Amino acid sequence: MYLKSGHEYADTELQLLSELLATLDDKVVEVTNLISVSVDPESAGLTDRGEYFIGVGFSAIQQYLTDTLTLTGISKRRAFDIGPRHSDRFTFIAVVNAAANWWKHSAEWVGQPTQNALALKTQEVVIEVTGTEYYPLSNVLAKLQGTRELRLSALLSNLVLWRSAVDEERLQNE
Template sequence: MYLKVGGEYADRELQFLAELLNNLDEKVVEVSNLIFKSVDPESDGLTDRGEYFIGVGFSVIQQYLTDTLTLTGVSKSRALDIGPRYSEEFTFISVVNAAANWWKHSAEWVGQETRSRLALQTQKIVVETAESLDYPLSNVLAKLLGTSEITLSALLPNLVLWRSALDTVVRENA
């Protein structure tokens, strides 16, 4: 949850999130450097390790999204369609949310035919964004950032833009 006084935001959760993402970035950068030096990063377990830290990052961002919606009266489905767009079809936030859901639930979907609307939407967004099922979270992060030099904290400016757009919607509906 955030507060807005005048034109300034008081957003303690964003500060906590930034601190945690910076800590995760240390691990992501460490793994990226090890991948670069490795002859076989997959066999060395480095690619899975990187996916793990990135997945955790997407999940804590998703928690921030949920916290931010507290007391706004804006539904999560509406909130996922607010703010900067990643593509014509998806907002930046909807991609981040799908990546978090992928991280948390994809193991449930292995070898299963799913009819869950959440599962199908998550899979669609992640597959279309990542363009590969090999290390999809790393690929989603790289696509969101537009670079192969990936850090989770680089997502923060778009989260701030989303929060601002959300606040505009809240004030228009007040």
């Protein structure tokens, strides 16, 4: 939840998220460096390790999204369709949300026919954004940033833009 006075925001959760993402970025950089010198990063477990840290970051961002909506009166469905766009079909936030859901739930889908609406939507978004099921979280992060240098904290500027869009929507609904 954020507070706003005039044009200024007080957003403690964003500050905490920023600190966490910086810590996770250090881990992602460490893993990326190990991958660059590894003969077989996949067998060494490095790729899974990188996906893990990135997944934690996406899930923490998802928590921030939910927390930001507290007391705004805006539904998640509406909120995840406003703010910066990743593409014609998906907002930046919808992609982040799908990445978090992928990390949290994809183990449930292994070897199972996909019938759950959340699973179908999550897979649709992630695969359309990345074009692959391999290393989906790393690839989503790279696509959202437009670079191969993976930094979760690089997503913060779009979170701020989204929060402003949520606040504008809140004001329109009052």
